Amino acid sequence: MKLKNKVAIVTGSSKGLGLIVVEQLLAEGTFVIGFSRNKTPIDHPNFEGYCLDIGNESAVTETFNNVIKKHNTIDVIINNAGFGDYHKLEETDSQLMRQMFETNVFGVFYLTKCAIPFMKKSQQGHIINISSIAGIVGIENMSVYNGTKFAVKGMSESLYKELRPHGIKVTCILPGSISTNFFDDFDGFTASNTMMNPTDVADSILYCLQSSATFHPVNLEIRPFHISKQ
Numbered sequence: 001m002k003l004k005n006k007v008a009i010v011t012g013s014s015k016g017l018g019l020i021v022v023e024q025l026l027a028e029g030t031f032v033i034g035f036s037r038n039k040t041p042i043d044h045p046n047f048e049g050y051c052l053d054i055g056n057e058s059a060v061t062e063t064f065n066n067v068i069k070k071h072n073t074i075d076v077i078i079n080n081a082g083f084g085d086y087h088k089l090e091e092t093d094s095q096l097m098r099q100m101f102e103t104n105v106f107g108v109f110y111l112t113k114c115a116i117p118f119m120k121k122s123q124q125g126h127i128i129n130i131s132s133i134a135g136i137v138g139i140e141n142m143s144v145y146n147g148t149k150f151a152v153k154g155m156s157e158s159l160y161k162e163l164r165p166h167g168i169k170v171t172c173i174l175p176g177s178i179s180t181n182f183f184d185d186f187d188g189f190t191a192s193n194t195m196m197n198p199t200d201v202a203d204s205i206l207y208c209l210q211s212s213a214t215f216h217p218v219n220l221e222i223r224p225f226h227i228s229k230q
């Protein structure tokens with residue numbers, strides 16, 4: 001897809017990977033709408049930010065309807081908002097588990113459900129779901145996060161088959177560790193330069209979006225790679 005003058009929604013736009021994706025899309029001439037609870041630190045004529053909780057269905061529907069009233073169409077959805085937790089299952093609070101599923105899984109469902117009828121009407125569109133390596137491999141002390149990311153991978157897998165006949169692509173991105181704010185609340189972990197740079201991950205997302213009309217990247221697994229300097 002050519003990204004110039006297209007309309008994209010990026011969730012989790014206030015920081016981390018989502019913020020970089022917003023900047024890269026703006027550089028391509030896309031009109032970008034950001035969804036996150038906090039304000040997105042971007043001041044650009046082609047950017048519009050909304051503050052909302054992606055796990056709140058009525059907030060997502062109402063905000064999406066406002067976007068459609070204004071722009072009439074939606075070409076790209078990047079379901080990126082999400083968070084994790086690093087605890088043994090028996091130490092995990094059930095309220096935290098609920099909140100993680102609401103953000104990481106239901107948030108993807110709410111926004112995607114809103115967008116599909118408009119993408120079907122224009123017989124084109126691209127939905128990018130940010131899962132994780134944790135969506136295909138179990139990680140000790142991350143069982144709840146694993147559950148949310150496996151769910152995103154599973155939904156994406158089914159949805160790409162559902163939407164392919166309508167000219168709509170669905171791509172699931174499965175990144176390893178990225179150096180963002182994701183680890184801020186993890187005891188004993190900090191983001192480091194052995195992790196992937198969010199700019200490189202955003203480049204891969206744009207590569208998928210810019211794939212030709214006859215090419216469909218379904219899953220993209222990306223991991224850190226460091227050549228040891230001896």
Ligand SMILES: NC(=O)c1ccc[n+]([C@@H]2O[C@H](COP(=O)([O-])OP(=O)(O)OC[C@H]3O[C@@H](n4cnc5c(N)ncnc54)[C@H](OP(=O)(O)O)[C@@H]3O)[C@@H](O)[C@H]2O)c1
Binds near residue numbers: 035
């Ligand atoms: N960093 C990694 O190692 C890694 C690896 C694989 C996959 N991922 C995935 O990549 C995605 C982006 O994470 P990141 O690394 O960029 O983390 P981050 O720096 O913590 O950013 C997370 C973003 O999600 C937003 N968000 C969280 N809860 C939200 C909610 N309820 N409603 C709306 N927005 C919400 C945050 O904004 P507000 O706080 O302003 O709402 C923020 O903009 C996540 O889905 C994460 O699971 C990350």
